[in-house]
Amino acid sequence: MELEWDERKRADNLAKHGVDFADADYILSDANALTIPDHRHAESRFVTIGAGPTGRPLVVVYTHRGDRIRIISARKANDREQAKYRG
Template structure:
């Protein structure tokens, strides 16, 4: 996850996993997104992670756009608690976000 450090200033290499509990487990089913898919996008070589300054109150939040193993493009909001990623929400990209992602990755070889 270290390739995102440049955009966020956060070192993601020290993270040990994901935090799932009754507050967020299965929460994104309303968007037809499985918890496993949320985890998969963190391993997308071309993922984009940005700070979410607008919604960072008590804790810092981040935005992530990335692909699942089945190439589904997702938009995630997450935070870091201790050494784990906690997914706040996940959904498919809208058209504007999709175009932005494709534009940023058009020269990628992966």
């Protein structure tokens, strides 16, 4: 699937969290990634914890828009999320 995002939100996210939306491809391609549905929003969203390009666990939040994945946010995994990822 092709990834898409809002460029302004990408820049804001990079400044705030130090994680680029472009790294979402690494996270979503991680064979050990953990994906959890997020039912708190009107649209279907998913939270995936997976390894980024440096191997550090990162979190990406996204939704499906037709045949594309729309990135909503990306950040470093917190301690609890890292523990879930590492099992």
